[in-house]
Amino acid sequence: MLSQQITTLIDKELKKYPADQRQSAVMAALRFVQDEKGWIASADMADVAAYLGMPQMAVYEVATFYHMYNLKPMGKHTLTVCTNLSCQLCGSGDTLDHLNKRLGIGLGEVTPDGKYGLREGECMGACVDAPLLTINNKKMCGRLTSEKIDQILAELDKQ
Amino acid sequence: MNAPIILNTQHFDQPWTLENYLKVGGYQALRKVLTEKMSPDAIIAEVKASGLRGRGGAGFPTGLKWSFMPRNYQGEKYLVCNSDEGEPGTCKDRDILRYNPHMLIEGMAIAAYCMAVKTGYNYVHGEVFECYERMEAACEEARKAGYLGKNILGFDFEFDLHNHMGYGAYVCGEETALLESIEGKKGQPRFKPPFPASFGLYGKPTTINNTETFASIPYIIREGGKKFADIGVPNSGGVKLFSVSGHVNKPGNFEVPMGTPFRKLLEMAGGVRNGHKLKAVIPGGSSMPVLPGEIMMEVNMDYDALQKAGSYLGSGAIIVMDETTCMVKALERLSYFYHEESCGQCTPCREGTGWLYRIVHRIEHGEGRPEDLDLLLDLCNNIAGRTICALGDAAAWPVQGMLKHYRNEFEYHIEHKRCLV
Numbered sequence: 001m002l003s004q005q006i007t008t009l010i011d012k013e014l015k016k017y018p019a020d021q022r023q024s025a026v027m028a029a030l031r032f033v034q035d036e037k038g039w040i041a042s043a044d045m046a047d048v049a050a051y052l053g054m055p056q057m058a059v060y061e062v063a064t065f066y067h068m069y070n071l072k073p074m075g076k077h078t079l080t081v082c083t084n085l086s087c088q089l090c091g092s093g094d095t096l097d098h099l100n101k102r103l104g105i106g107l108g109e110v111t112p113d114g115k116y117g118l119r120e121g122e123c124m125g126a127c128v129d130a131p132l133l134t135i136n137n138k139k140m141c142g143r144l145t146s147e148k149i150d151q152i153l154a155e156l157d158k159q
Numbered sequence: 160m161n162a163p164i165i166l167n168t169q170h171f172d173q174p175w176t177l178e179n180y181l182k183v184g185g186y187q188a189l190r191k192v193l194t195e196k197m198s199p200d201a202i203i204a205e206v207k208a209s210g211l212r213g214r215g216g217a218g219f220p221t222g223l224k225w226s227f228m229p230r231n232y233q234g235e236k237y238l239v240c241n242s243d244e245g246e247p248g249t250c251k252d253r254d255i256l257r258y259n260p261h262m263l264i265e266g267m268a269i270a271a272y273c274m275a276v277k278t279g280y281n282y283v284h285g286e287v288f289e290c291y292e293r294m295e296a297a298c299e300e301a302r303k304a305g306y307l308g309k310n311i312l313g314f315d316f317e318f319d320l321h322n323h324m325g326y327g328a329y330v331c332g333e334e335t336a337l338l339e340s341i342e343g344k345k346g347q348p349r350f351k352p353p354f355p356a357s358f359g360l361y362g363k364p365t366t367i368n369n370t371e372t373f374a375s376i377p378y379i380i381r382e383g384g385k386k387f388a389d390i391g392v393p394n395s396g397g398v399k400l401f402s403v404s405g406h407v408n409k410p411g412n413f414e415v416p417m418g419t420p421f422r423k424l425l426e427m428a429g430g431v432r433n434g435h436k437l438k439a440v441i442p443g444g445s446s447m448p449v450l451p452g453e454i455m456m457e458v459n460m461d462y463d464a465l466q467k468a469g470s471y472l473g474s475g476a477i478i479v480m481d482e483t484t485c486m487v488k489a490l491e492r493l494s495y496f497y498h499e500e501s502c503g504q505c506t507p508c509r510e511g512t513g514w515l516y517r518i519v520h521r522i523e524h525g526e527g528r529p530e531d532l533d534l535l536l537d538l539c540n541n542i543a544g545r546t547i548c549a550l551g552d553a554a555a556w557p558v559q560g561m562l563k564h565y566r567n568e569f570e571y572h573i574e575h576k577r578c579l580v
């Protein structure tokens with residue numbers, strides 16, 4: 001079952017599209033599910049399909065096509081590090097090394113306490129702030145250094 | 160330097176508010192169009208006179224594109240803004256979205272009036288959530304103040320704009336993949352023709368432009384197309400935002416006239432980092448062929464000059480590499496990107512990008528074979544031009560550019576199993 005909060009958000013999104021094009025809200029719907037639960041299970045996809053009146057397969061196709069959906073639990077705070085060229089030139093390798101060391105996990109992994117997950121991202125469209133990462137696909141942090149990463153982790157630890 | 164035309168609210172504490180946009184002449188162009196009842200032909204003539212070419216990468220003349228929209232079509236038509244900026248190196252649209260959202264709204268409203276469109280969508284790159292929120296707030300602000308919605312500024316003109324968030328797919332920057340994505344599907348590009356002007360969003364006539372393209376419109380209408388054209392050089396009218404990233408001291412976006420020497424832009428970006436030497440530059444986003452530093456230092460940043468030098472202006476994203484850069488490693492990352500982002504629809508791209516990546520990867524890891532370089536070029540020839548969308552070309556060009564100018568580094572890697580640098 002989709003929570004009341006999610007259906008309210010989806011209903012708001014649906015207003016953007018023609019009444020007979022409910023499928024247009026599927027990307028947003030999956031995003032809302034992930035925001036609430038941290039990841040999207042097949043059962044959630046089925047719920048979204050039922051709510052929008054589209055085949056489950058079509059929802060699954062969307063969920064698996066776009067990289068930012070988590071198809072397994074990715075921790076309370078999912079850190080996605082861009083490693084594309086501008087970031088690579090500016091030291092995204094060091095960013096990853098530092099995060100590996102601090103969190104004890106590699107890409108695609110989650111800390112045993114479920115607090116942090118680490119993902120590799122593709123170009124985030126903010127290359128002048130390289131190297132960078134996003135937190136839960138919401139907040140972007142750029143011009144990363146080891147100190148700055150420590151600060152970010154200290155902030156997140158408090159939450 | 161002249162006063163900025165596109166990022167013209169930067170001097171305010173909160174550059175994004177309607178109040179501040181109005182202080183710099185915001186929405187005057189829209190008011191002019193409505194008050195003078197400018198005809199669609201007159202608007203298109205102004206845009207044509209401005210020499211404005213699409214800022215999304217392909218450089219298609221904007222006025223001409225607008226003239227393709229059917230005039231007497233009964234029924235819904237759509238206007239779409241491509242803010243899915245994900246071409247590595249490119250981050251100029253982000254600054255328009257977060258610092259001058261109303262300029263985009265005004266440009267789109269003028270385009271909508273010109274093409275008799277009532278509904279627009281702005282497709283925002285998933286990774287820049289803060290820009291999406293900023294745009295949502297700006298649209299709400301514009302609706303309340305009567306710049307969007309019914310009876311805009313009291314005239315018989317209706318247009319509303321909605322933001323749609325992407326969620327991580329480079330290929331959705333391709334205009335027809337983007338339309339599929341708004342329709343709630345996988346972002347797989349459509350075969351063309353039919354072009355979006357006849358069969359676009361939900362199968363209706365649709366015009367798609369880049370964020371910066373729309374943001375250039377208010378100035379063109381307010382000040383006249385000729386004035387915009389004259390800022391640039393022949394065949395490359397107006398101003399352009401260039402994102403300078405990589406090995407520079409002060410990476411950033413710079414708004415300069417088309418035709419500005421690269422040398423000058425490099426200077427604006429603080430020069431090559433820590434006194435290092437310039438080695439190579441990708442001048443128009445990661446898909447464009449790389450050029451050696453010596454060539455770049457003599458090149459002006461406009462469509463013709465870059466083409467003559469052997470690359471393209473593309474999205475205007477400049478990636479600077481100093482002498483410490485291993486070109487094999489740089490290409491490995493780019494080839495991984497195109498492999499990862501291929502939508503899988505066309506065999507040459509789906510299979511070919513994987514081959515490209517695996518071969519460059521093995522060269523980088525000391526397992527390259529002497530015949531690999533010719534194999535890479537052969538693959539490129541079998542990908543470029545053989546796919547539904549230009550992602551195939553985008554994957555091939557960086558490989559061809561690297562092998563044209565830095566073949567010796569690749570050979571060294573294969574022979575000695577390590578970097579030349």
Ligand SMILES: Cc1cc2nc3c(=O)[nH]c(=O)nc-3n(C[C@H](O)[C@H](O)[C@H](O)COP(=O)(O)O)c2cc1C
Nearest residue numbers: 213214215241243244245332333334368369372549
């Ligand atoms: C793989 C691929 C990615 C693209 N990404 C973008 C993009 O992020 N932003 C953009 O405006 N155009 C992008 N384009 C170009 C669009 O297809 C289209 O030409 C452009 O949005 C048209 O607007 P314009 O004429 O104002 O440039 C991309 C094209 C391809 C083939």
